[in-house]
Amino acid sequence: MRIAVMGTGGVGGYFGARLAAGGHDVAFIARGSQLDALRTKGLHVESPRGDLHLPEVTATDDPGTLDPVDLVLFGVKLWDTEAAAEQIRPLLRAGTAVVSFQNGVVKDEILSRVLGPEHVLGGVCYIAATIAEPGVIQHSGPMQKLVFGEYGGKSTPRVEAFRDACVESGIDVEVSPRIERAVWEKFVFLVGLSGTTSLARTPIGPIRANDKSRAFLHDVMEEVVEVARASGVPLPGSYADDRMAFVDTVPATMTSSMHHDLERGNRLEVAWLSGDVVARARKLGVPAPANRAIADLLSVHAAGRP
Incomplete structure (x- = not known):
């Protein structure tokens, strides 16, 4: 899959790194010292599930420089949701999924309003991961699970493709027919x-x-x-x-x-x-x-x- 990670914090950095190590084409959108570190030394993950080092990653602060993708893994802080949603418009084409693993329940309401509900998958994640230092994600404990699905409960090719990508990348995953x-x-x-x-x-x-x-x-x-x-x-x-x-x-x-x-x-x-x-x-x-x-x-x- 072609995947963009919008917000390379603990959650986006961890799961994006796993997906990239699993063979998927992942671009990381970041800013400041995190972006500088990704460009100069790549992305490190320290984890009980196995450490990772991706010495070279695609990293940018401008989603408009990337080609459209199959899926956007959306992980910015909640106050940045609307502005970040506007930024990722160039990444969308017909069928592109945007799945937010942010905190809160308002996240998908905002994404649906800005991008259209047809692009939005519901999602939750279970992990304790933080930026230990720029370019380094620290995962605490063995838990690392993604739960996602279409609002309305249908199984679709894009959900199945993302599920398969997670399995191939060693990510615990569940597709939920009751994602709300x-x-x-x-x-x-x-x-x-x-x-x-x-x-x-x-x-x-x-x-x-x-x-x-x-x-x-x-x-x-x-x-x-x-x-x-x-x-x-x-x-x-x-x-x-x-x-x-x-x-x-x-x-x-x-x-x-x-x-x-x-x-x-x-x-x-x-x-x-x-x-x-x-x-x-x-x-x-x-x-x-x-x-x-x-x-x-x-x-x-x-x-x-x-």
């Missing part, structure tokens, strides 16, 4: 993890071990479930309990990308996570006090340090 539900299922856990680890400034271990913070985490996720159900997404009423059971299985050291960004003084995605839950809850008449507390308190740091 899958996106919300991850959103429930993600909002809980990102909000509580950032607010408490600690990995998940101490949060789940403390009775009060554990109850708060449950409340945060329960609110997301209720917003999903009010939006017509058929999550079980007990889904927050299910996610709490999952929380007890993850490493105590697990944290979130938003917690990393907070510690580094970077801009936060809180407005598109707990903030989005609060906005949707308000429109639907659903209470969301725990998510409002997260969104309001973290708004102090939302723009990052000057």
